[in-house]
Amino acid sequence: MSKQNNPLKGIFNTSRFGLFVITAGITAAGSLGLPETSIFTLLPSSLLTAIDPSGEVIASEKLHVLLTIIPGFMLAPFIAFFGMAAIFGITLGHLVIATTSKVGAIDLLSPLFTFLGLFFIRQYKSPGNIIGPLIFVLLISLWLSYVGISVTGFNMLPVMLLTLITQLGIVSVGYVFYLLAKQLKIFK
Amino acid sequence: MTNNEEKVEFEHHVDTSEIHSYMPALIGLGAGAFVAAGVIFMLKGFSLQLGAGLVGLFVLLIFIFLRGEIPRWPKITKEAEHMVKAGGTPGEFHEIGDVGFPTALFLLSEIAFFGGAFVAYFYLRSAYAVWPPEGLHHLDVVIPSIQTGLLIVSSIMIEWSTAGVKKGNQTAVKFGFLGAVILGLGFVVIQMGYEWPNLLTTGELTPRDGLFGASFFLLTGIHGVHVIAGVIANSVVTIKAFRNQFDEKNHGFLEAAGTYWHFVHIVWLFLFAFLWQDGLSYFQAVA
Structure with missing residues (x-):
């Protein structure tokens, strides 16, 4: 194959591969290496009780696992800087995490929704890069809610609220860092 | 001789045609034959003649490799050294x-x-x-x-x-x-x-x-x-x-x-x- 007939020209290069690997590593390491932290341990008990008066959602071990925070999702708003390479990287990182999920094999489908959500961030990166992350949060929350309800059979509303709060929280933190990076012009 | 001068000399004078060889394909075939023979010998009741034949094929290919490839190694090594000394690969x-x-x-x-x-x-x-x-x-x-x-x-x-x-x-x-x-x-x-x-x-x-x-x-x-x-x-x-x-x-x-x-x-x-x-x-x- 000659240099002139290069089907990968402009599509695949070492910088993008490096970015793919770095984002995959950060996403995977954030969950595999750090202690698992569920949203249940972060929210005040009064708020948890208000969301789930029956207490069955709070007591569910599987939902504790499902609502574990994925620190790598803080990178989601940075898709505006990094593009497709980071989308694939974060998705792969999530796939690695999903292989260790205690929820079950259904969690292997979660990276698909991650990929879709991150793609929306790339599509709607201006103005302000707010619409994309919100769509990402919504997609992931809906999917995780479906998983939670399928696996446990609990009431839909508390599960949905908790998944939404989890994803909104972590992506918001990432968005703050994104704004900081944008202000400081770290990534051009 | 500076790196750039070596680089120019490499680009104009060194014959890179010797770097290309069919030997890797030959070795791959031989290795495949060797592994296939190993698998056959481990399977009870399978044809020993076939296994022995595959080992013979492997030995033959190795002989062809040794006879044909090794005499070329000094030249290929010299060309590779030129490439390393001349700088980054283009x-x-x-x-x-x-x-x-x-x-x-x-x-x-x-x-x-x-x-x-x-x-x-x-x-x-x-x-x-x-x-x-x-x-x-x-x-x-x-x-x-x-x-x-x-x-x-x-x-x-x-x-x-x-x-x-x-x-x-x-x-x-x-x-x-x-x-x-x-x-x-x-x-x-x-x-x-x-x-x-x-x-x-x-x-x-x-x-x-x-x-x-x-x-x-x-x-x-x-x-x-x-x-x-x-x-x-x-x-x-x-x-x-x-x-x-x-x-x-x-x-x-x-x-x-x-x-x-x-x-x-x-x-x-x-x-x-x-x-x-x-x-x-x-x-x-x-x-």
């Missing part, structure tokens, strides 16, 4: 031709290698409802977490270096890969110098501790060998970088070494998930 990675295609082929073979290793691991693991089997040591995640951090930072440093070489930033080129070498050495030291000896000497986990012990040391071992190879490659790049042998147009070898290192990093992520966190355990045997 062409960028994403331009398939100089470095990209061979590197991609090599990585494909590595994917096949590790893929086979992982498939074998999961085949063995799928027979157990509890993994690691009862009575065996459960691995702590602190050490692999540190190792993962080292690999992430080393990948970032290589990215810095790769981006820098395209902009003529020689500082990034030099210290990016130097940092990657140091961090890679740190990874190897932690694994081979601390974790393995600790597990073996305390008896917490040894290769003799059934399939889990054997799998653990085999998989981390072959990955460790790949990390050592990556450290060596990165060291060569570092030495060449400090000799200012890379520039905006000539840095293919730098990119190839960096890409290989990123691949090693990716494999580690899966190792971490499968060995330490019992990844894909939901496909295990039912208790």
